[in-house]
Amino acid sequence: MNPIQEGRVVIIGSGLIGRSWAMVFAGGGFQVNIYDIVQQQITSALETIRKEMKELEETRMLKGTLSAEEQLSLVSGCTDLKTAVEGAVYIQECIPENLESKQKIFGQLDLIVNNNIILASSTSTLLPTKLFTGLNHVKQCIVAHPVNPPYYVPLVELVPHPETDPSTVEKTHALMKKIGQSPVKIIKEIDGFVLNRLQYAIISEAWRLVGEGVISPSDLDLVMSDGLGMRYAFMGPLETMHLNAEGMLNYCDRYREGMKRVLKSFGPIPEFSGATEQKINQAMCEKTPADPEHLNTRRQWRDKCLMCLAKLKKDIKSN
Ligand code: NAI
CATH class of the missing domain: 3.40.50.720 (NAD(P)-binding Rossmann-like Domain)
Structure with a gap:
């Protein structure tokens, strides 16, 4: 062809x-x-x-x-x-x-x-x-x-x-x-489409947890990169539910009340400013100073990681 x-x-x-x-x-x-x-x-x-x-x-x-x-x-x-x-x-x-x-x-x-x-x-x-x-x-x-x-x-x-x-x-x-x-x-239009709605839900809770002193900014990021993100590179939250119990119905039976209780404890939408902004900014800048040179070096590292992950996913699919 x-x-x-x-x-x-x-x-x-x-x-x-x-x-x-x-x-x-x-x-x-x-x-x-x-x-x-x-x-x-x-x-x-x-x-x-x-x-x-x-x-x-x-x-x-x-x-x-x-x-x-x-x-x-x-x-x-x-x-x-x-x-x-x-x-x-x-x-x-x-x-x-x-x-x-x-x-x-x-x-x-x-x-x-x-x-x-x-x-x-x-x-x-x-x-x-x-x-x-x-x-x-x-x-x-x-x-x-x-x-x-x-x-x-x-x-x-x-x-x-x-x-x-x-x-x-x-x-x-x-x-x-x-x-x-x-x-x-996306079957019908919605503000933020789907990816950003999911992303903002995560950012929002991450911000609250750091703001309330539950976890440090660097450990919060680790929860995603070495925890949830490991699975999410291969399967979504719905399939994760299905596999984390004896199927979806069993997951809901087991965890619906717990999920609802925790979700009810989520606070209002953060302001993304003030003391929490300062705290998160300081932690991020300690790791990667916010000047173009350092940011670009870190972006290049990110793209290299994504390239390796893309290759791994391709290899897994073709096996
Ligand atoms: P950019 O600022 O890097 O590039 C825009 C280009 O459009 C420039 O080369 C500019 O000269 C040219 N331009 C401006 N007016 C024009 C016109 N009337 N006709 C033809 N060319 C014109 O922007 P970027 O980051 O590439 O974003 C482009 C679009 O992609 C935006 O709608 C953005 O929301 C979307 N997008 C961006 C993402 C990102 O991470 N940067 C991710 C996903 C989507």
Whole structure:
């Protein structure tokens, strides 16, 4: 089978997320056109992608079956929107998280796209009804929210507008699977989608426990990284329940009252400021000072860990 796919993908906005999406699509064998309003951003994106793909190839972590050079030959840049989208099958918008800017770009796209293309937004927080309402091509619009860095963390939350055609959801789901991502369908839009709602629930209780002096900030993080996180890299909380007793019904029988009692003791939403903020900030800065150099070194370490975990998960699946 020819690993090069038919149809071209357009990435709109070549920052952190746009670059990563471009690499994911090229890994899947798609031609990728990167559009940005800043030429320098495109130039730097193409350079970064070349460097990263070469490094990934050396460490045998490059996605897909094509070589780095073959994948690089699929990626190009463009500063003219109309030329960029001509003949494309899928657009992944990755411009900054600002409602007016995103509405503006989708308004521009609405005037120039055909009736088959899919218009997807990478937004982390903006609801489809805010982004897409009133567009002529609303049936073809969807949020496809990645997790940073998308190259190593495959989850993509697919969130339709109420008027999004079901075929748009299905086609986007199939496309994401084809490029090796792990799409989930959010059936109806909700503030924070699902990943951030779960994340905020954890942050909220973590903040309270540290604020109330139950545990230190560094030990709190250890509870996740060496406790819950170990399992959660492989299975979710619901399957965990199922396995932690003789099935789900037995788990609920055994633990429902205890869960409800503990959950009732959760306090109000924290303010995320004041003394607890100072305390947590101090602990975090002792470990990683909050200057760009230290933060970047630690981010690189995180991405390396994620890369190893991604490889482990892939090996486990193929066994
Ligand atoms: P960024 O600031 O790194 O990059 C934005 C890029 O868009 C820049 O290259 C800029 O020149 C370009 N741009 C601005 N206006 C434009 C326009 N009208 N047309 C074309 N290009 C334009 O932003 P980042 O972090 O990559 O975020 C992009 C989107 O991805 C946001 O919606 C964000 O919420 C979402 N996202 C970000 C994650 C993260 O961790 N950074 C994670 C998941 C989603």
